[in-house]
Amino acid sequence: MTEQRRPATLRRQSSLPVWLSIGWRVAGVFALLALAVGVHWFDRAGLRDTYDGHVSFLDVIYFTMISITTTGYGDIAPVSERARMFDALVVTPIRVFVVLLFLGTAYNFVLRRTWEKWRMALIQKNLHDHVIVAGFGTTGSEAVDELIARGTEPRDIVVIECDADALGRAEALGCNVLLGDATRDATLEDVKLTRARSMIVSAGRDDTSILITLTARHLSADLPISVIVKAEDNEVPARAAGASTVINPVSFAGLLLAGSSSHQHIADYMMDLASIRGRVSLRERAVTDAEIGQPLRTIDTGLGVRIYRDGQPHAFCDSECDMLQSGDTIVEIVRRNGDAI
Known part of the structure; x- marks a missing residue:
C-alpha cells in the first residue's frame, strides 16, 4: 500500500x-x-x-x-x-x-x-545558495546560531524538523522552517536541495542521520553534506552514504579531555579556533594566482596550517606545502574579523 x-x-x-x-x-x-x-x-x-x-x-x-x-x-x-x-x-x-x-x-x-x-x-x-539543517536539537540549534554569527542570513537557512516546538524556535530566529521527515525525497525536494549551498545533518540518531545523508546524496551528487554521528563505528557508514564531512562529537570531546589533562590551555585554544566568537578562527579558501609557486608559510592573509591537493591533506611541514599549486585549498588561522595575523 x-x-x-x-x-x-x-x-x-x-x-x-x-x-x-x-x-x-x-x-x-x-x-x-x-x-x-x-x-x-x-x-x-x-x-x-x-x-x-x-x-x-x-x-x-x-x-x-x-x-x-x-x-x-x-x-x-x-x-x-x-x-x-x-x-x-x-x-x-x-x-x-x-x-x-x-x-x-x-x-x-x-x-x-x-x-x-x-x-x-x-x-x-527565492531559495538559492541556502544551507539546509536537518534536525534542530541541541547540536542543530547551536550550528544555526554559529552560522548566523558567522554572517549567514537567517532567510538563507532552511530547518527541517519533526518537532513543532523546535521549529517554532528556529522560525523565531528568522529561518525558513519545514515540518517534515528529512529522510523522504519529497521533503528534500520541497526545500530545493539541488539549489542548496550545503547541508548539515543532526537528526539525533545515527541511523536516521545516515539515512538522511543517503537520501540527500541520491538527489544531489555534489552537495557538501556534514553529518554528526555519536558512535565511532558509524563514521564509515556515514561516509559510505555520501557524507562529505563526518563529525563525532564524542571522539572530539575525548581528544580535548585527554589533551587538557596534561596541557590545560589546548582545549581553550581549540574552542577559540572553532568558534566565531574566539579571538582567532580557522578559514578555508582557494589559492590565489599570486600565491601559486610560493611556499605556504609566506602567505600574508593568515597563518597557513594545511593545504588540500587533489582531495588529500598536507600539513604545513610537508614538502607539498613548499610550493603552492593551482587548485590547492588553503586552511589558515586568521583574526576573528578576518584580518591577517
Missing part, C-alpha cells in the same frame, strides 16, 4: 510585528468603508429618505453601514438620528465582528491553505 504523503508547508516568520499586521487590516476595512461613504455622499441625489425627504451625511453613513452589513430592510427601521447613529456605529460593528468569526472559520479551512501554498511557492522560488 502506498503511503499517503502529508502536505508540508515551508514558511518563515513575517518581518511585520503583530500589531502592525493587525493595524494594516483594520486600516483596510476603514478605507473600504470610507470609499463607500464617499461614493454614496457624492451620489446622494439617487437616494431617498422616506422619513423627511432629505438625505444628510448621517443618513449616508447609516445607509452605507446597513447596506454593507445586511441583505435588505424590514418593516421596522430607526427614524431618529440618534437611533440611526447608534445602529450604524455600535450595532453594525457587532454584526461585522460576527461575520468575521464565520470568515475566520472559512479562512482556517480554505483560504489559509491557499495562502500557505502561495507563500511556500514564493519562498521556494
Whole structure:
C-alpha cells in the first residue's frame, strides 16, 4: 500500500510585528468603508429618505453601514438620528465582528491553505545558495546560531524538523522552517536541495542521520553534506552514504579531555579556533594566482596550517606545502574579523 504523503508547508516568520499586521487590516476595512461613504455622499441625489425627504451625511453613513452589513430592510427601521447613529456605529460593528468569526472559520479551512501554498511557492522560488539543517536539537540549534554569527542570513537557512516546538524556535530566529521527515525525497525536494549551498545533518540518531545523508546524496551528487554521528563505528557508514564531512562529537570531546589533562590551555585554544566568537578562527579558501609557486608559510592573509591537493591533506611541514599549486585549498588561522595575523 502506498503511503499517503502529508502536505508540508515551508514558511518563515513575517518581518511585520503583530500589531502592525493587525493595524494594516483594520486600516483596510476603514478605507473600504470610507470609499463607500464617499461614493454614496457624492451620489446622494439617487437616494431617498422616506422619513423627511432629505438625505444628510448621517443618513449616508447609516445607509452605507446597513447596506454593507445586511441583505435588505424590514418593516421596522430607526427614524431618529440618534437611533440611526447608534445602529450604524455600535450595532453594525457587532454584526461585522460576527461575520468575521464565520470568515475566520472559512479562512482556517480554505483560504489559509491557499495562502500557505502561495507563500511556500514564493519562498521556494527565492531559495538559492541556502544551507539546509536537518534536525534542530541541541547540536542543530547551536550550528544555526554559529552560522548566523558567522554572517549567514537567517532567510538563507532552511530547518527541517519533526518537532513543532523546535521549529517554532528556529522560525523565531528568522529561518525558513519545514515540518517534515528529512529522510523522504519529497521533503528534500520541497526545500530545493539541488539549489542548496550545503547541508548539515543532526537528526539525533545515527541511523536516521545516515539515512538522511543517503537520501540527500541520491538527489544531489555534489552537495557538501556534514553529518554528526555519536558512535565511532558509524563514521564509515556515514561516509559510505555520501557524507562529505563526518563529525563525532564524542571522539572530539575525548581528544580535548585527554589533551587538557596534561596541557590545560589546548582545549581553550581549540574552542577559540572553532568558534566565531574566539579571538582567532580557522578559514578555508582557494589559492590565489599570486600565491601559486610560493611556499605556504609566506602567505600574508593568515597563518597557513594545511593545504588540500587533489582531495588529500598536507600539513604545513610537508614538502607539498613548499610550493603552492593551482587548485590547492588553503586552511589558515586568521583574526576573528578576518584580518591577517
